[in-house]
Amino acid sequence: MxxxxxxxxxxxxxxxxxxxxxxxxxxxxxxxxxxxxxxxxxxxxxxxxxxxxxxxxxxxxxxxxxxxxxxxxxxxIGSAVGPEMFRRGAMMDVVDDVHMETGATVVVGMAQRGVLHIVHVAGCTQPIRQRTPGPLLHSALGQALLSGISDPEVRSLIHRLNAEAGEGQSVAPAAYLETIAEVRARGYALAPCHGGEMLATILPHARPDSLAIGVVIPQDATLADHQEILACLRRAFRHHLAPSSTTRQEPLAAVAAMS
CATH class of the missing domain: 1.10.10.10 (Winged helix-like DNA-binding domain superfamily/Winged helix DNA-binding domain)
Structure with missing residues (x-):
């Protein structure tokens, strides 16, 4: 009972x-x-x-x-959590700017205990239960978030999630770590999402939890299209997320650079 x-x-x-x-x-x-x-x-x-x-x-x-x-x-309810990001509106302003400029669905996510949670969405008309961009290991948001932690931590998480994975959802640890290394070097993750693709990177200076921001783009988007999205993200980051002297450098500096 x-x-x-x-x-x-x-x-x-x-x-x-x-x-x-x-x-x-x-x-x-x-x-x-x-x-x-x-x-x-x-x-x-x-x-x-x-x-x-x-x-x-x-x-x-x-x-x-x-x-x-x-x-x-x-x-x-949550006004005391991450005041720079939420109470003062910085994250919401970034999402709104990117959505308005691109017309695309923009998603902010976080990871907790190996599960991807959606924090905020702009430009999505689907029911709430259909908004999740996929499992942590297979989504662009998840890969961006994992690129911000160490390889031993990623490997440990892979082993745990593989043990719980359904058919076709497990990943090869060595190959996956290579993918995460590519994300770090490139500055963003790219993975299938709702008939298209999502381009995602870490949201700079997010506190107290790490956050990633993703933009849904057509599956046939070119490298030039990717660069336009990144330029849009940089502009929004610079405008709304100017770093303070006490903020550490973010892992995806190629995208998140404020200068």
């Missing part, structure tokens, strides 16, 4: 977080039906969940329009 209750609690907590994260993808207000479809929840459960968040002060409910929108309490 205890295990069952724990499973139910975890499921409920995940749904609350997915509802709050959904608003970060662009919609400012939604109906119960829209949220139910986007998150693939039963409509009755969605209605109950949204009503509970209204009671707790995290959502407002417009009875006439039958819509829900987040309150400022949501914005305050």
């Amino acid at each position: 205890t295990r069952g209750l724990e499973g139910k609690s975890v499921k409920s907590a995940r749904r609350v977080l997915e509802v709050l994260e959904y608003f970060s993808t662009g919609p400012t207000e939604v109906t119960v039906m829209e949220m139910s479809r986007a998150l693939d929840y039963p409509q009755s459960s969605t209605s109950e969940l949204l009503s509970s968040l209204v009671t707790l002060g995290y959502l407002n409910h417009d009875r006439r329009r039958r819509t829900f929108r987040p309150t400022v309490r949501v914005a305050a």
